[in-house]
């Protein structure tokens with residue numbers, strides 16, 4: 289466990305500041321919280337994960353140890369912002385860094401400095417192995433072996449107007465992803481119990497009104 293933790297800490301980019309710069313206790317500096325000489329990440333990544341290059345896109349999140357079904361893999365942290373703020377202020381500066389948590393609410397870093405401390409690097413896959421518990425917690429939807437890329441399906445988190453080409457490479461790839469994929473009956477069935485809570489509520493309401 290100690291070596292996994294050490295490995296994980298290497299992957300949280302620039303997470304450690306010199307003890308000369310930080311006090312022993314908690315303090316605030318440049319907008320980030322320091323504790324015991326370290327900048328505190330805004331998000332949580334399991335020590336069983338690491339960030340490295342992905343064949344899907346850029347960097348991805350990978351398992352470096354076996355992970356059991358329903359184990360917590362990551363928790364997204366940041367600021368809670370509305371869609372207007374995200375689209376007008378955050379995305380142009382930081383790129384895609386958010387997770388949607390309700391119709392008009394997102395969790396995201398808001399400064400360059402916060403970006404690395406909030407990013408989870410989980411890519412989308414149409415054959416995802418992570419699902420949601422609540423709105424910000426990512427859990428394993430099945431047992432995951434060390435070495436596998438940790439992915440979620442944006443259908444589990446997003447209710448939006450986009451349409452984008454998928455590069456996940458899975459045999460069951462949908463090729464085109466839309467922000468309304470949560471409405472697809474086959475995905476509602478496959479991801480039952482793993483949708484973001486705000487989408488699960490909509491799916492429930494949908495089913496009961498039919």
Ligand SMILES: C[S@@+](CC[C@H](N)C(=O)[O-])C[C@H]1O[C@@H](n2cnc3c(N)ncnc32)[C@H](O)[C@@H]1O
Pocket residue numbers: 342344345346347348384385386409410411412413453454455456
């Ligand atoms: C939060 S980032 C994930 C981490 C990203 N790979 C990186 O290195 O920063 C989400 C972005 O990754 C890319 N991406 C992730 N999964 C993808 C997929 N299956 N197909 C195409 N692009 C994908 C898209 O550009 C998307 O906006």
Ligand SMILES: [Zn+2]
Pocket residue numbers: 413414415454455456457458460461462463
């Ligand atoms: Zn795909």
